[in-house]
Amino acid sequence: IYVSIDLGKKWNLLQERVSKDHFFWAVAGVDGDLDLVHMEIQDPTGGYRYITCQIQNCSDKTMTVPFAGSTDRDSLTVQDDYIFLQTTSANRTKYYVSYRRNGFVQMKLPKYALPKDLQIISTDENQVFVAVQEWYQTDTYNLYQSDPQGVYYSILLENVRSTKQPEENVLIDILEVRGVKGVFLANQKIDGKVTTLITYNKGRDWDFLNPPDIDMNGKPTNCKPPDCYLHLHLRWADNPYVSGTVHTKDTAPGLIMGAGNLGSQLVEYKEEMYITSDCGNTWRQVFEEEHHILYLDHGGVIVAIKDTSIPLKILKFSIDEGQTWSTHNFTSTSVFVDGLLSEPGDETLVMTVFGHISYRSDWELVKVDFRPSFPRECTDEDYESWELTNLQGDRCIMGQQRSFRKRKISSWCIKGKSFTSALTSKVCECVNTDFLCDYGFERSAPLKSESSKCFADFWFNPEAPPEDCVLGQAYTSSTGYRKVVSNVCEGGVDLQQNLAHHMCPLIAPKGLQISIREESLAVRPGEDITFIVQQEQGDVLSTKYQVDLGDGFKAIYVNLTMTGEPIRHRYENPGIYRVSVKAENVAGHDEAVVFVQVNSPLQALNLEVVPVIGRNQEVNLTAIILPKNPNLTVFYWWIGNNLQPLLTLESFLVTKFAETGDVRVTVQVSCGSSMLQDSKVVHVFDNFHVLPLKFTKHLDMYNPDIPEWREDIGRVVTRLLAKETSIPEETLMTVVKPGLPTAADLHVLLPANQPKRKRSITSDKVTSAM
Structure with a gap:
């Protein structure tokens, strides 16, 4: 990523290995330094980290790491008061949030939501909306709302439709209506049916859209609830220069225009245009086909151009909130419209239509000025x-x-x-509808029922102290309700009253975990390893942490999990080390253990097999590895074309071959993070003889006892014996055995149709050719 501080005249390298689209400028009013940049970078080990640094001085020495440990790729998001990121370990993802640049805290969703994915929807008005795809969902998400800190989440709406986009992007079918705070539209998908819902109080209550009584031609629609409603397409436009299918604007409150249909559900190919000027209470149909929409003069002028693949030269506009429409020839020559643009400022009445006269021509820009159409300014x-x-x-x-x-x-x-x-x-x-269920609670009846109450989920104990409860401090247990964030009601009903106040007790440590920052439990001798100790529950100020790294290093820490200080170590000798952390206070104790393998990487592997064996005869397959790492190596054996390997912790495998022919034997050896493979072919026969061969001791002086030497000697002996005995070379095979003194076996292969003889082959032949 490069940065310029002189309007682009000169560019300087700020940081390398930055994740695309995951770097952010400082947020005014939140970050103390406006020259700060938030970045997700890839570290040399291949993992990802969240760092910050100043644009004038960004180096390894000046950068800060606000989050200890690695993060998931493409997970950093900086938005308003909040910073979000995630980490995945053992197929479980944890989501973290930082509020106003304080320390990161794990986001608290319902215990058994078990999210597969989480998307940030909105961070407006000092709270967070997130869409969570839970473990049982495939093409839908559940919508949650947080407390002001973005930590505790309560469900608002289930099964919101989602769409997978290129580059693994996900679009959630929910739209925040601009101009009126607290209003959202969402498309819910249940049993394959998609319906559109609207909320006026940030998701506390949801309703279907009321259908119009008549269509654009004044004919009855015959659409009567509860069997028929209005449904809208909420997807965003692929083209950034068109409005998409639903159009709202901050300076035109209550004005919503979108494409959809009447019926029991949303129909993908139906894109009739509807408009409301009272924020969704009443709707009118204005067009039978989808149009691109542009608001001018704070919504005082609505411009519409048909969304079509044929060239156009006519646009429509309305100055009465879509009740009547006029036409205007914006060009004498029809053009393929690519998009609409307005001049800067919500008050503008000047727009530009741009497109092509033909698909091979350059862009054509047509300026349309509505100012002459209005005689005066409003009073x-x-x-x-x-x-x-x-x-x-x-x-x-x-x-x-x-x-x-x-x-x-x-x-x-x-x-x-x-x-x-x-x-x-x-x-x-x-009133009651100003409150929603608190974290850990859910409603006993539909949200629109006044009689519905919030009850604690089976996994949640409202009286239990919070995880960060410090001895001597006080905490309040939830009544099950909390006021909707940014709701400004006063007096009247208070469902949060009569809160029970408790003193934080001394809590025994629970949920102690020890992990390795690099996430690899196997390291090499002399390699740095970093241990991270975390504690889910229990007091930390009065807790002592006894650390034993298994190689004689022992230490006692205080506030170990609160400070997040990592433990760095280096093992010099190969072996298996039991690393343990015991947390203990007066109320109880907890212990976490992890086993670390320290071994040198594999350097060489040789599969030793007898190349000729008899059918159904036991044979020993042996893997020779360097260096030898006892108790740390796993062997995978593949026999023939079998895809399922046999696993052993020993370097040999005793097996039999039931069929004659050539059989390939493959072994893979895994030790820590290194893996090697070797493969040999075994010849399986019914008839053959084995003759032992002896060599003079003089040969031992030249025997390095390596596989290549034994194979070469075996080929030489086979060739010489074939020449001396006139036996065909292809029926002889010499196998030199490992070790000293040098010895070998001569395998004499008999043709399959040759009968067995009762006499044995003699072995009194002596050759001095060696």
Whole structure:
């Protein structure tokens, strides 16, 4: 990654091996230093780490590592007050969050969610929305909402549809409606059916979209709940210069335009266009086909161009929130429209249509200026107010009554740069719907039922002290409810009252774990190894940690798991070392153990086999390895074409061959992180004789006792014996045995159709050719 501080005139290397799309500028108001850069980098061992450094001085000496240990690739996300990352070990992924740059804390989802994936949806208004794909889900995610710190999560909506995109990206079918805080649209998929839901209170309650009574032609739709609703496509546009299928804007509160259909479920190929100007309460159909949408002048002008593959020269626009539409010829020559752009500023009335006259031509840009169409700027008399309500007609939403202003339908004027949509807000008294279930609790009835209550999940004990409870401090046990974050209601119902206060007891350590930062339990002699000790529960201030690294090193630590200080060590000699950590305080103790293999890498492997054996005769297959590592080596044996190996901890295997012919024997030897393989062919016969051969002691002086020498001597002896005896060389095979004194066996192979003779072959022939 390179950085420039002079508007791109000069670029300097900031850091190497940075993960694509996982580096972030400092966040104003959160990071103390605005020249800080957050990065995920690959370290020399192949793992990934989260680091920060300044753009003026970024080196190994100046960078900081806010998270101890390696992280998963492409997991770092810096967004507003929060930093997210994840780690995976033993096929279990843990998700961590840092709030306002404090220490990282593991995110607390329901115990048995067992997430396969987690996507950050929103970090607006001091809380986190996440979509979690749980262990039983394939194409859906569950939506969760956090407390302000982003640590404890409660479920909002199950089975939100997801779509896999190129490069392993995942799109979650949920959309935050801009302009009105707390409003979201989501597509839920149950039993293959996709339906669209809307919430006005950040997911506490969800409802279907009310269908319009008539279509764009004034005919009855005959769409009646609960069998028929309006459903919208919420996917994002592939083209960044078109609006996508649902369009909202911060300066046009309540105005939502999207493509979808009426019915019992969303139909993929139906893309009729619908619009609402009261934030989803009432909808109108405006087009029968999907259009690209652009809002101008704070939504005072809506521009629509048909989404089609044929060239166009006409656009449509509306100045009355889509109730009526006018047409405009933006060019004399039809063009293939690629996208729409507006000039900077929400108040602009100038837009650009760009596209191609033909697929081989350059871009054509057509500027459209709506300013001459408006005779004046709006005054206060040109506006009227509207109140935000949910589908039940409640005006108190998120703890307040909110009213907005919009231009009157009859007014033909420009809103301009000074326009503001927010008008008034009034705080409401709290009611039950201002609260949702706290972490560890779930509702006993559907969310829309007023009588539904929150009950503790079977795995959760509300009275238990939190994991970070410190002796002498106080904690409160949850009543099962918490107010929706950013809800501003006051007085009235308080489901969080009567909280029970407790003093933190002395808790025995529990869930003690010891792991290796490099995640490899096998190292080489003299190689650095880093141990990380973690504790899930229990007091840490009064706990002593007795560490035994198995090679004579022993030590006692205090606050070991609180400080996160790693234990670095180096084993000089090969062996198996039992590493243990015992945590103990007055209330109890816990222990964690890990076995570390220290061995030199394998250098050589030779498979020793008798090349000629009899059918159903026991044979010893032997693997010779260097260096020898007793009790640390695993041998995998493949016989013939069998895909399933035989495993042994010894360097030999005794077996039989039931069929005659050539059989390939393969052995793989695994020791720590190194692995070698060797393979030989065994000839299996029914008829053959074995004659022992002796050599003079003089030959021992030249015997290095290695496989290559034995093979060469065997070939020489076979060739000489064939010449001396006139026996065909292909029926002889000499196998020199390992070790001293030098000895060998001569295998005389008999043709399959030759009868066995009662007399034995004599061995009184002496040759001095050697």
